[in-house]
Amino acid sequence: MALVGFVSAVLALSSMACSSGAKTASTSPVPLASPTAAQSTVSPGTAAVQPALGRSWSSGQKGYGEVRPSEIFNGGDPTGLVDNITWESWGGARAIGHGTSTYVAPYQSTAQGTQETATVVAFDLGSCSGTLMYRAVEWYFPQHGGEFDLANYTDICKGQFVTPPPIAPPTVPSGTFFHSPSGNIHCVIGTEEGMDYAECQILDFTYKPPPRPASCPTGDYGDVAAVNPRETAFWYCGRGPISAGTVLPYGHKFKVGTVVCDSEKNDMMCSESPSGHFFVLSREGYQLS
Numbered sequence: 001m002a003l004v005g006f007v008s009a010v011l012a013l014s015s016m017a018c019s020s021g022a023k024t025a026s027t028s029p030v031p032l033a034s035p036t037a038a039q040s041t042v043s044p045g046t047a048a049v050q051p052a053l054g055r056s057w058s059s060g061q062k063g064y065g066e067v068r069p070s071e072i073f074n075g076g077d078p079t080g081l082v083d084n085i086t087w088e089s090w091g092g093a094r095a096i097g098h099g100t101s102t103y104v105a106p107y108q109s110t111a112q113g114t115q116e117t118a119t120v121v122a123f124d125l126g127s128c129s130g131t132l133m134y135r136a137v138e139w140y141f142p143q144h145g146g147e148f149d150l151a152n153y154t155d156i157c158k159g160q161f162v163t164p165p166p167i168a169p170p171t172v173p174s175g176t177f178f179h180s181p182s183g184n185i186h187c188v189i190g191t192e193e194g195m196d197y198a199e200c201q202i203l204d205f206t207y208k209p210p211p212r213p214a215s216c217p218t219g220d221y222g223d224v225a226a227v228n229p230r231e232t233a234f235w236y237c238g239r240g241p242i243s244a245g246t247v248l249p250y251g252h253k254f255k256v257g258t259v260v261c262d263s264e265k266n267d268m269m270c271s272e273s274p275s276g277h278f279f280v281l282s283r284e285g286y287q288l289s
Contacts, residue, residue, distance in 0.1 A: 050091060052133045053122055054156025064156055071099075072120070072137070074154070077110050078102040082118050082139050095122040095134060103141050106266050106282050116141055121148050128157035136162075145265045169253030169260050177245025178254060178261075185268045185281055186242040189256045196257035197228040198270035200281055201242040207285045210235060225279040225288060229258060229272045233279035233288040 053072070056064040063069030068087045074080030078101075085099035097120040102113040118141055122134035135157040140146030151164040174190035187200040201224040209222030219238025227233040248254055248263040255261075261270040271278035280287040 048091070049132060051095075051125055052131065053095075053137065054133055054135060055128065055131070057156075057159025068095075068097075072139075078113060079104060079110060082120055085120055093123065093125055096120070097122075099139070101139060101141075103144060105144070106280075106285060116143070119146075119148075123153075133157065169255040169262075172254045172256060174256055176254060176256070177243045178248040179244045179246075180263055180268055181247055181250055183244065184283065186244050187248075187261055187268065187270070188242055188245070189254055189259060189261055189270070191257055195228050195230060196259040196272065197226060198256075198259045198261050198272075199224060199226040199236065199239070199242060200261070200268055200270060200279070201239065202281045202283070202286075205281075205283050205286075207283075210286075213237075225270075225281055225286065227259065227270050227272050227277050227279050229275045229277065231277070233277050235288070 050067045052065050052067055053069055054064045058075050060075040061073055063072035068090050070085050071083040072081070072085065073083075082099040082101040085097045087095060087097040089096050099118055099120055100115050101118040102110070103116040103118075104110055104113040118139045120137065120139040122137045124136040125134055126132075128135055133156075135155065136153045137156055138149065138153040140148065151162075153162055154160070155162050172189065174192075175188065176190065177186070177188045179186045184204055185200055185202050187198060189198040191197070203223075205223070212221050216237030221237050222235055224236040224239040224242070225233055226236055248261070250263055250265050253260050253262045258274070259270060259272045261268065267280050267282035269278060269280045276289070278287075278289055
């Protein structure tokens with residue numbers, strides 16, 4: 001039953017109670033067949049049914065089961081908390097609000113996170129155990145490139161985090177050149193002398209370059225990282241420019257043999273399995289292992 005039908009049923013029962021002289025009417029929850037963004041029109045003096053924000057599924061949580069909560073807390077570390085929320089919409093297919101949460105930048109620990117403005121989106125409006133509610137919620141930081149993602153969210157009817165199933169990365173020809181959508185990171189992935197490898201060069205960065213070793217007295221250093229199965233990830237000395245090649249969209253991967261490169265909004269990661277060697281490059285920092 002759509003949201004309009006849900007409200008109509010409540011109004012009908014309320015009318016029956018009034019005609020019999022009762023002050024209240026006790027009814028069973030009316031299940032919804034599908035969510036709708038339609039807004040209900042009710043007669044004056046009758047409150048519209050307002051969906052709640054899911055339901056609590058663990059102790060210590062806050063905001064779940066409430067209408068327009070000013071605070072949401074999953075329990076656990078600070079990244080699961082958003083407070084001081086003001087809602088600009090509620091009751092439609094999506095409810096959008098803005099609050100404050102802990103932003104943890106790449107290569108930072110939770111303790112290094114900072115309090116910043118976050119956008120909160122409650123969605124998947126429908127019935128959960130007979131109660132009208134938003135069955136999913138997520139929050140993100142637009143100022144850091146975050147955006148609403150239908151594939152990653154918290155199912156607040158079942159109480160579980162939802163992520164898309166892993167997709168095997170496509171295997172590309174050896175010697176494939178590619179770059180991040182921003183154009184700031186250029187890479188090559190391939191096989192040479194029987195060994196799979198990946199190399200990436202970052203063109204513009206704000207991190208402090210690593211200390212230059214004695215073996216590299218001249219030439220660029222700290223801008224080109226490489227990974228292979230035989231040694232831990234390392235910096236090239238004076239590698240020279242890597243061609244741009246094709247674009248590797250965010251959220252996509254390329255694979256050659258045992259090496260995989262993963263393009264994300266904040267960084268580029270290339271890893272080798274089963275050795276576990278990898279490197280991560282971003283404008284703000286790096287990690288080699």
